[in-house]
Amino acid sequence: MVRLFDLKTGGKRDYRPQMAFYALGLMQKYDEEECEVHLVYSRYRESEVYRINRGEAEEIVYHIESLVKDPNKKETPCDYCNWCARRGSCSALTDMAKVTIKEDFDCKAMGEKLDAAHKVAAWADGVKKDALAAARDGEVPEGYCLVSRTVDGDKKTTYLRKKKREEDA
Numbered sequence: 001m002v003r004l005f006d007l008k009t010g011g012k013r014d015y016r017p018q019m020a021f022y023a024l025g026l027m028q029k030y031d032e033e034e035c036e037v038h039l040v041y042s043r044y045r046e047s048e049v050y051r052i053n054r055g056e057a058e059e060i061v062y063h064i065e066s067l068v069k070d071p072n073k074k075e076t077p078c079d080y081c082n083w084c085a086r087r088g089s090c091s092a093l094t095d096m097a098k099v100t101i102k103e104d105f106d107c108k109a110m111g112e113k114l115d116a117a118h119k120v121a122a123w124a125d126g127v128k129k130d131a132l133a134a135a136r137d138g139e140v141p142e143g144y145c146l147v148s149r150t151v152d153g154d155k156k157t158t159y160l161r162k163k164k165r166e167e168d169a
């Protein structure tokens, strides 16, 4: 049996599919049939331990692989959009942000409003990230300028700043 340890500094989520990928890789590499997974949550000072066998890991991994390779697949916004590199340009997430702003921001319940805010924030973060990457490649968005500043003594960083009206003139 192989053992896998993964330190999680954030919140608790369903990490089973991610662990299945790691576990399957380890079992294939060391020709083992079972893997003991240790998820260590530093924020909660807790750990979760479970075992997954090769057949179970293969089922999860190959199912996800078939979804990725499906030529008719459609993007479906979910809680993991925050980590997606395409979140700034994804049309499904953009559409969902539009609907969310129209409908969910009118709701009275603060919990629902906060859920809506998180979804829209994922899209907004992606747009900002893509805009900065484009500007660093020479395509500065209209009305903005790319500013360079020194951080930590000698390192340089760049960020986008909205132009002041007199700078446009």
Ligand code: SF4
Binding pocket: 075, 076, 077, 078, 080, 081, 084, 085, 086, 087, 088, 090, 091, 092, 093
């Ligand atoms: S941003 Fe789009 S492509 Fe990325 S995970 Fe969300 S729905 Fe899928």
